[in-house]
Amino acid sequence: MTRMPLEHIRIIDLTQAWAGSYALQLLADFGAEVIKIEARSRPDPWRGGFEASRGLPCYPTDGPGERPYNRSYLANSVNRNKFGITLDLTTSEGKSMFLDLVKTADVVSENFTPRVLHNLGIDYDELRKVQPSIILLSMPAFGLSCPYREYPGIGGTIEPMSGNAWLLGEERGGPQVSGVMYPDAIGGLNGASAVLAALVSRESTGEGCHVEVSQHEGMIAMLGEFFTQSGLEAFGRIGNRDLEFTPNGIYRAAGEDEWVAITVRDLADWERLTDCMNNPRLRSPGLRSVQERRSREDEIDVAITVWTSGQSASDVEEQLVEAGLPAARVRSMSDVLACPQLAASGYLELAAQPEGIPPAPTPGIIANLKRTPGRIRMPAAGHGEHSGAILGRLLGLDAASLSDLEARGIIGAGPPPA
Amino acid sequence: MSMTLLKGLRALEIGTGTKAGFCGKLLLDAVAEVIRVDLPDSAETAQFSPWLDRGKGSIVLDWHISEGLDLLRRLFEQVDVVVTDVEDAGERAAIANLAAEQPRLVLTSLSDLGERGPFAQRPSSDLVVSALSGMCYINGEEGRLPLREPGNQTAIVAALAGFMGALAALIDRSQSGLGQAVEVSALEGMVNVLSPSVLQCSYQKGAPFRRQAADGFLFDCADGKVSIIISSQRSWETLLEVWGIVPDPAEAHRFTEKTRRTNMDAIRTLFAPVLLNKTRKEVFEDLCLLRVPCGMLLNPAELPFDEHLLARGSFDSLSRSSPGAPAGPFPGPGFRVAGQLPAAERCLPRLGEDTARVLAPLAREASAT
Numbered sequence: 001m002t003r004m005p006l007e008h009i010r011i012i013d014l015t016q017a018w019a020g021s022y023a024l025q026l027l028a029d030f031g032a033e034v035i036k037i038e039a040r041s042r043p044d045p046w047r048g049g050f051e052a053s054r055g056l057p058c059y060p061t062d063g064p065g066e067r068p069y070n071r072s073y074l075a076n077s078v079n080r081n082k083f084g085i086t087l088d089l090t091t092s093e094g095k096s097m098f099l100d101l102v103k104t105a106d107v108v109s110e111n112f113t114p115r116v117l118h119n120l121g122i123d124y125d126e127l128r129k130v131q132p133s134i135i136l137l138s139m140p141a142f143g144l145s146c147p148y149r150e151y152p153g154i155g156g157t158i159e160p161m162s163g164n165a166w167l168l169g170e171e172r173g174g175p176q177v178s179g180v181m182y183p184d185a186i187g188g189l190n191g192a193s194a195v196l197a198a199l200v201s202r203e204s205t206g207e208g209c210h211v212e213v214s215q216h217e218g219m220i221a222m223l224g225e226f227f228t229q230s231g232l233e234a235f236g237r238i239g240n241r242d243l244e245f246t247p248n249g250i251y252r253a254a255g256e257d258e259w260v261a262i263t264v265r266d267l268a269d270w271e272r273l274t275d276c277m278n279n280p281r282l283r284s285p286g287l288r289s290v291q292e293r294r295s296r297e298d299e300i301d302v303a304i305t306v307w308t309s310g311q312s313a314s315d316v317e318e319q320l321v322e323a324g325l326p327a328a329r330v331r332s333m334s335d336v337l338a339c340p341q342l343a344a345s346g347y348l349e350l351a352a353q354p355e356g357i358p359p360a361p362t363p364g365i366i367a368n369l370k371r372t373p374g375r376i377r378m379p380a381a382g383h384g385e386h387s388g389a390i391l392g393r394l395l396g397l398d399a400a401s402l403s404d405l406e407a408r409g410i411i412g413a414g415p416p417p418a
Numbered sequence: 419m420s421m422t423l424l425k426g427l428r429a430l431e432i433g434t435g436t437k438a439g440f441c442g443k444l445l446l447d448a449v450a451e452v453i454r455v456d457l458p459d460s461a462e463t464a465q466f467s468p469w470l471d472r473g474k475g476s477i478v479l480d481w482h483i484s485e486g487l488d489l490l491r492r493l494f495e496q497v498d499v500v501v502t503d504v505e506d507a508g509e510r511a512a513i514a515n516l517a518a519e520q521p522r523l524v525l526t527s528l529s530d531l532g533e534r535g536p537f538a539q540r541p542s543s544d545l546v547v548s549a550l551s552g553m554c555y556i557n558g559e560e561g562r563l564p565l566r567e568p569g570n571q572t573a574i575v576a577a578l579a580g581f582m583g584a585l586a587a588l589i590d591r592s593q594s595g596l597g598q599a600v601e602v603s604a605l606e607g608m609v610n611v612l613s614p615s616v617l618q619c620s621y622q623k624g625a626p627f628r629r630q631a632a633d634g635f636l637f638d639c640a641d642g643k644v645s646i647i648i649s650s651q652r653s654w655e656t657l658l659e660v661w662g663i664v665p666d667p668a669e670a671h672r673f674t675e676k677t678r679r680t681n682m683d684a685i686r687t688l689f690a691p692v693l694l695n696k697t698r699k700e701v702f703e704d705l706c707l708l709r710v711p712c713g714m715l716l717n718p719a720e721l722p723f724d725e726h727l728l729a730r731g732s733f734d735s736l737s738r739s740s741p742g743a744p745a746g747p748f749p750g751p752g753f754r755v756a757g758q759l760p761a762a763e764r765c766l767p768r769l770g771e772d773t774a775r776v777l778a779p780l781a782r783e784a785s786a787t
Contacts, residue, residue: 005586005587005589005590005593006586006589008593009589018614022613026582030582030586054674054675054676055649055650055651055675055676055678056649058618059621060621060622061621061622061623073614073617073618073620073621073622074614074618076617077613077614077616077617077618078613078614142726143730144757145729145730145757146726146729146730147725147726147729148706148726150706151702151706152706152709152710152711153711153713154647154711156634156635156645156647156711156713157645157647157711157712157713158713159645159713160636160643160644160645160713160714160715160716161713161714161716162716162721163716163717163718163720163721164567164568165636165645165715166715166716166717166718167568167569167718168557168565168567168568169565169632170558170562170563170565174633174636175633175636175643175715176557176558176565176632176633176634177632177633177634177635177636177645178553178556178557178567179555179556179557179558179615179626179628179629179632180556180612180614180615180626182567182611185611185612185613186575186611186752187752189575189578189579189582189611190578190752190753191753192582193444193578193581193582193585193752193753194752194753196581196582196585196586196589197423197424197448197585197753198423198755199585199589200423200424200427200585200588200589200592201422201423201424201425203588203589203592204426204592209423209755209756210755210756211753211754211755212753212754212755212757213752213753214730214732214752216727217727217730217732217749217750217751217752218752218753219752220718220721220727220732220749221574221749221750221751221752222567222569222571222574223568223569223718223749224469224470224748224749225436225469225569225570226568226569226718227469227718227746227747227748227749228467228468228469228746228748235717235718235719238568239563239565240545240554240563240565240566242544242545243569245543248543248545249545250545250549250554250563250564250565256561257560257561257628259549259554259563259564260549261545261546261548261549261554261564262545263543263544263545263546265541265543269541321540321541324541325541326540326541326542326543326545326546327546328546328549328550329549330549330554330555330564331549331550331551331552331555332552332555332624333552333555333556333612333615333616333618333619333624333625333626334619334624335552336550336551336552336609336612336616336619337616337619337620339550340535340536340537341531341532341535341536341537341538341550341605342605342606342609344534344535344536345532345534345535345603345606347606347609348609348616357621360617360620360621361616361620362613362616362617363606363609363610363612363613363616364606364610366579366582366583366602366606366607366610367526367579367580367582367583367586367600367601367602368583368600368601368602369583369586369587369590369598369599369600370598370599370600370601371590371596371598371599372587372590372594372598374586
């Protein structure tokens with residue numbers, strides 16, 4: 001086995017749900033030793049709670065099982081390659097053990113509102129006292145400063161606050177939110193990026209720092225292209241249309257809820273499309289430039305839909321790709337799991353799952369380092385699964401001490417003792 | 419203290435797409451020196467984006483000919499990272515070959531669909547990547563138009579993945595002394611972003627399915643819409659209590675933790691008398707203080723004037739980066755250090771304005787050898 005780029009990095013992780021957990025999974029994928037800490041009495045909300053959740057249908061089809069909190073696809077999708085321990089940070093013993101862990105670590109991560117770390121007495125200044133070169137990643141929804149700093153936020157509220165929901169939607173329809181809490185994932189990408197940049201910096205300066213990711217700002221940064229338009233009043237829903245290419249759309253095909261995406265990048269693409277459609281009217285000299293096509297975009301879209309709706313999406317895709325045009329049938333997630341490209345690249349791995357769940361196709365490492373690639377090493381940890389092993393190894397606690405801490409509900413797995 | 423994370427790092431950007439452009443911007447945001455390399459035949463068509471390119475250096479170099487290729491080789495000797503999204507396989511191979519001569523160099527190569535495999539040669543676009551990744555299917559309503567995320571977001575996801583890969587390779591280099599090649603495809607990046615949906619599909623046999631309604635938790639209020647997340651029982655009970663709403667007991671079955679998601683129209687009717695008398699800001703602030711997740715639906719045009727974003731300096735102050743340059747202000751990066759952002763003032767480069775400064779010493783060196 002080749003070594004991985006972050007094998008020498010240890011991260012103490014307090015993040016929860018999607019954004020933070022995903023950021024740390026990305027770092028764990030590159031080889032970092034990530035130790036995720038949850039409260040004994042309050043598991044990561046993406047586990048769905050100790051009892052089977054009624055509001056979050058997140059379990060496999062064969063049911064929640066005896067330990068539903070370890071069988072949530074949500075939690076298990078963003079926590080692989082990590083160790084999982086529990087600690088009660090509101091107790092002096094729990095906090096002391098946490099700080100002892102920080103002494104051995106390179107990075108601490110959290111995604112609470114700013115007051116939480118301060119109230120627990122473990123803010124950046126306190127962490128630096130025990131580990132001067134520590135890097136702290138904070139991922140509050142709205143950042144560490146200014147009016148909204150203490151406001152909670154999740155993907156479903158960041159999306160409208162960032163302008164993304166305003167822009168997402170059919171051209172003549174209302175605003176929409178994405179089908180997943182998408183800004184959480186973007187927050188995760190920014191969180192992992194910020195830690196990596198801080199680690200590069202520390203390699204040369206020897207100094208840690210406090211890096212901050214506002215999920216709100218991270219999502220707004222995705223929309224920079226729209227601010228290149230002249231006049232801010234220009235923002236409007238454009239469906240799948242593009243600021244550069246015309247036509248650029250998704251068109252109905254034969255069959256129920258079947259669609260095909262088509263992009264015309266330039267005049268050559270336009271000629272390829274009209275050839276495939278065998279539509280002389282669209283070959284008129286008045287439609288050769290992007291500006292001309294844009295002025296008649298509705299008419300063009302109708303003509304394309306008339307053509308695509310009489311054929312299967314796969315047939316349209318095949319013809320257009322053969323002709324050299326960017327086109328694709330709209331894939332469901334089941335289709336994605338069967339994607340020949342992802343199979344050929346080995347990107348979807350059949351990865352082990354916890355709690356007796358059969359191995360499942362899982363996205364691989366987000367960037368392929370050719371000499372020292374990351375890899376999937378272990379499934380998502382169960383709640384508190386590695387408490388004894390980690391605290392024994394890193395803090396030297398013996399079996400009797402661990403049993404005592406568990407009996408008092410400071411560490412352990414699953415619901416705390418009554 | 420301004421942000422200085424990658425100060426001293428030098429990077430080249432080769433390619434004109436959003437993938438390389440945004441990856442270069444991320445390096446620049448972390449205060450690396452980034453120089454964009456354009457071919458001479460792009461002189462008439464190359465357009466610098468005030469969003470992506472401000473602050474970058476610009477050189478024009480014909481690396482398709484041997485003298486130019488030799489200069490690019492010498493340039494590769496002097497930089498830490500090369501980022502490229504060139505699509506032509508021959509150009510990509512030439513860059514990879516040059517990079518392989520430099521043992522400490524990190525080459526980050528970004529593509530839409532991958533450099534090998536059955537889709538590698540397929541023409542592509544952001545919309546196509548989005549359709550192939552499952553994102554379009556997930557967005558929109560059942561039976562209605564599938565939607566991509568607005569703009570070229572698959573390219574930006576690839577850029578973020580490339581940035582991460584380059585940094586991970588630099589961290590490895592500090593241990594091993596060796597650089598390496600990093601490959602990223604936008605398709606793989608998007609599928610990674612959708613990891614929860616991928617695992618859901620395995621756990622729940624084919625799910626996720628398309629939604630019945632795509633306006634989610636959006637509610638009308640006096641001056642627009644707000645998003646209120648009412649999936650948790652605590653949030654639901656808090657709202658009923660604070661707003662003094664008592665649902666008809668005969669309707670209670672529609673408002674359980676399990677059924678609320680599918681009865682949003684009934685909930686909108688229930689909340690309307692309260693919400694239509696409050697502004698977005700009032701609802702947002704009231705509910706956030708109650709720890710009920712809530713967001714205002716904002717037109718992007720409103721963002722530069724939002725009090726929170728103004729106070730944080732989230733948008734640059736530049737209204738026009740150069741005479742004739744359109745638009746702005748532009749959003750800053752998604753991360754900062756010790757509360758600091760990179761220096762705000764950045765100029766849009768003129769094509770090739772750094773060519774002589776960067777290449778002349780290399781040319782002299784070449785003629786001397």
